[in-house]
Amino acid sequence: MIYPKSNEYRSVLNLNGIWHFKTLNESYDPCIPLQNYTPMAVPASMNELVTDANVQKHVGKVVYETDFSIPLNGDMEYRLRIGATSHKCDVYLNGVFIGEGTNGFLPIDLALKNIQKTNRLSVVIDNRLDAETFPAGRIKNGKQIINFDFYNFTGIHRDVLVYSVPKKNIKDITIHTAVDGDYRKIKIDVDTSCDDVRFEILDKQKNLILESESSEIIIDDPHLWSTRDPYLYTLVVKSECDRYEERFGIRKIEVKGDKLLLNDEPIYLKGFGMHEDFFLLGKGNCCAVNIRNFELLKWINANSFRTSHYPYSEEIMDLADEYGMLVIDEVPAVGMIHWEQNFGEKGANEKTLKLHKELISQLYDRDKNHPSVIMISVANEAETKEAESEAYFKDVIEYTKSVWDRPVTIVELYKSDETLASKYADVISINRYFGWYFDHGDLSVVYEQMKEELQKWHDKYQKPIIVTEFGADTIEGLHAIPAESFSEEFQLEYIKENCNAFDEFDFCIGEHVWNFADFKTKQGITRVRGNRKGVFTKDRQPKLSAHFLRQRWGNILDK
Numbered sequence: 076m077i078y079p080k081s082n083e084y085r086s087v088l089n090l091n092g093i094w095h096f097k098t099l100n101e102s103y104d105p106c107i108p109l110q111n112y113t114p115m116a117v118p119a120s121m122n123e124l125v126t127d128a129n130v131q132k133h134v135g136k137v138v139y140e141t142d143f144s145i146p147l148n149g150d151m152e153y154r155l156r157i158g159a160t161s162h163k164c165d166v167y168l169n170g171v172f173i174g175e176g177t178n179g180f181l182p183i184d185l186a187l188k189n190i191q192k193t194n195r196l197s198v199v200i201d202n203r204l205d206a207e208t209f210p211a212g213r214i215k216n217g218k219q220i221i222n223f224d225f226y227n228f229t230g231i232h233r234d235v236l237v238y239s240v241p242k243k244n245i246k247d248i249t250i251h252t253a254v255d256g257d258y259r260k261i262k263i264d265v266d267t268s269c270d271d272v273r274f275e276i277l278d279k280q281k282n283l284i285l286e287s288e289s290s291e292i293i294i295d296d297p298h299l300w301s302t303r304d305p306y307l308y309t310l311v312v313k314s315e316c317d318r319y320e321e322r323f324g325i326r327k328i329e330v331k332g333d334k335l336l337l338n339d340e341p342i343y344l345k346g347f348g349m350h351e352d353f354f355l356l357g358k359g360n361c362c363a364v365n366i367r368n369f370e371l372l373k374w375i376n377a378n379s380f381r382t383s384h385y386p387y388s389e390e391i392m393d394l395a396d397e398y399g400m401l402v403i404d405e406v407p408a409v410g411m412i413h414w415e416q417n418f419g420e421k422g423a424n425e426k427t428l429k430l431h432k433e434l435i436s437q438l439y440d441r442d443k444n445h446p447s448v449i450m451i452s453v454a455n456e457a458e459t460k461e462a463e464s465e466a467y468f469k470d471v472i473e474y475t476k477s478v479w480d481r482p483v484t485i486v487e488l489y490k491s492d493e494t495l496a497s498k499y500a501d502v503i504s505i506n507r508y509f510g511w512y513f514d515h516g517d518l519s520v521v522y523e524q525m526k527e528e529l530q531k532w533h534d535k536y537q538k539p540i541i542v543t544e545f546g547a548d549t550i551e552g553l554h555a556i557p558a559e560s561f562s563e564e565f566q567l568e569y570i571k572e573n574c575n576a577f578d579e580f581d582f583c584i585g586e587h588v589w590n591f592a593d594f595k596t597k598q599g600i601t602r603v604r605g606n607r608k609g610v611f612t613k614d615r616q617p618k619l620s621a622h623f624l625r626q627r628w629g630n631i632l633d634k
C-alpha cells in the first residue's frame with residue numbers, strides 16, 4: 076500500500092478541515108444531507124472539543140459529513156484514503172456505500188467509482204469495542220467497559236485524502252534491502268498494471284546514482300541507515316504511464332543469541348512507550364506535535380519507541396525513518412485480558428483470530444518499507460496464561476513471522492513461568508512496576524526485584540529481554556525529600572533503581588520508560604487527569620527524570 080502523493084501523474088486533494096458532525100441515536104440515511112449537525116474538526120477526537128458530556132461520552136455511532144468538488148479527468152481513477160477513524164466505520168459517497176474500515180488505527184483505501192464533480196462524503200463511525208474488536212472491550216448496560224489504560228477517543232484521527240492515479244498505475248512497491256545478508260543487494264517487487272517499469276535510485280540529496288531495468292539492483296558501497304546516521308535513499312519507479320517515489324534505508328536487523336543486532340552490531344534500545352495524545356487534538360494527527368515529540372526524543376538521546384498500543388500515523392513512521400528512531404510496531408491487540416470474559420465462546424474466537432492476523436498483514440502492507448520498523452509486537456499484556464491462549468498466540472506469532480521479515484515479540488504482563496506465549500517470540504518484552512503497583516512507594520525493593528525478574532526470564536528462555544514498561548506517576552512541580560510517590564524526586568529515583576538492575580545483565584537489550592508524556596485515560600481513583608507517568612508533561616516539557624535519562628542515554632552510545 077503506497078501513500079497518496081502528487082506528481083506529474085497523480086494528484087491529491089486534502090479534505091481535512093471543518094466537517095458536519097452528529098452523534099447517531101436514530102437511523103441514518105446517507106442519501107439525505109445531515110440535518111441538525113454541529114461543526115467538527117478533522118483530524119481530531121471529538122471528545123476533546125465538545126462541551127456536552129453526553130456527546131463526549133457517547134457510546135455508539137457518530138457521523139461525519141463533508142462536501143467536496145474536484146475537476147474530473149476521464150483518464151484517471153479516483154480513490155479515498157482515510158488515515159484512521161476510531162473505530163470501525165462505514166463510508167458513503169453521494170449516498171452509496173463504498174466500503175468499511177475494520178479498526179481504529181490503520182488506513183482505509185477505497186475506490187471512488189461513483190465520484191462526481193461535486194460530492195458528499197459521509198463517514199459513520201462506531202466507537203464500540205467488544206471481544207471481537209481491536210482493542211478489545213465490553214458493552215454492559217449501554218456503557219463501554221475497557222480493559223486498557225488510554226482514553227477511548229472517537230473521531231476521524233488522520234488525514235482524509237482524495238487522490239487520483241492514472242488508470243494504468245503503480246499499485247504497490249515492496250523494497251527488500253540487504254538481500255541474502257549482502258548490504259549491496261536490493262530487490263524490488265512492484266504491483267502494477269503498467270506495461271513496463273524502470274527504476275532509479277537517488278541519494279539523500281536526490282542526485283541520481285543509478286538506473287536499472289531490472290528489479291534486482293546492486294548499490295556498490297552503500298550508505299547504511301542507522302540511528303546515528305539515518306541515511307535515506309529514494310527509489311523512483313517509472314513507466315510510460317505512472318511514476319512513484321518511495322524512500323528507503325539500507326540496514327539489517329536480527330536477533331543473535333542474547334543480542335539484537337543492527338547492521339551486525341549490538342544495539343541497546345533507549346526510549347519509551349508512547350501514545351498519540353495531545354491537548355484538544357486527542358488522537359488527531361498533527362505535524363507540529365509530531366515534530367516536537369521527535370525533537371524531544373533526540374534531545375533526551377532516545378533511539379527507539381514502541382507504538383503502544385496501536386499503529387501510529389504514517390506521518391510519524393516517516394519521521395521515525397528520518398530521525399533514526401527504531402520502532403517496535405504494535406498492533407492494537409490490547410485489553411485482551413481475562414480469557415473467560417474476552418475469549419472462548421463469549422469472546423475471542425475464530426473471527427478474532429482472523430482479524431488479528433489481518434491487522435498484522437495490513438500493518439505489513441503499510442509499514443514494510445520503513446527502515447525504522449525493527450520489531451513487531453503482536454499484543455500488549457494479553458491473556459497468555461490460560462491453556463487456550465497458547466494455540467491462539469502460537470498461531471498469531473507464527474503468522475507474523477511468515478509475513479514480516481523482522482523479529483517478533485509479545486509484551487507480557489504475566490510471569491516467566493505463567494505465560495504460554497513468549498516461547499514463540501524472538502525477543503522477550505516485559506512490563507514491570509515493582510515499587511509502584513506492588514510495594515507501592517518502596518524504592519528499596521525496585522533494584523532487587525527487577526534483577527530477580529530479569530534473571531528468571533533469561534534462565535527460562537535464553538532470549539534477549541526488553542523492559543517495555545516501567546514507570547511512576549509524577550505530578551510536575553510536586554517535590555519531596557526524601558522522595559515520596561507522585562513527586563518528581565520519586566520518579567527520578569524509581570527510574571534510576573530500575574536502570575541499575577538493567578545494567579547488571581548483557582541480555583537486557585533495552586529500556587522503554589512508561590511513558591514518554593502524560594496522557595488521557597478514563598477517570599479513575601489512580602488517575603489524576605490521566606496517566607501521569609510521562610517523563611515529559613502533556614505540553615511536552617521535561618520533568619526532573621528527563622535530565623537524568625538524557626545524561627544516561629547520552630553515555631550509552633549507538634554504534
Ligand code: GCB
Nearest residue numbers: 224455456506544589606608
Ligand atoms: C501497563 C499498560 C499501560 C498502562 C500502564 C500503567 O501495564 O501496558 O497501558 O498505561 O501499565 O501506567 O498502568
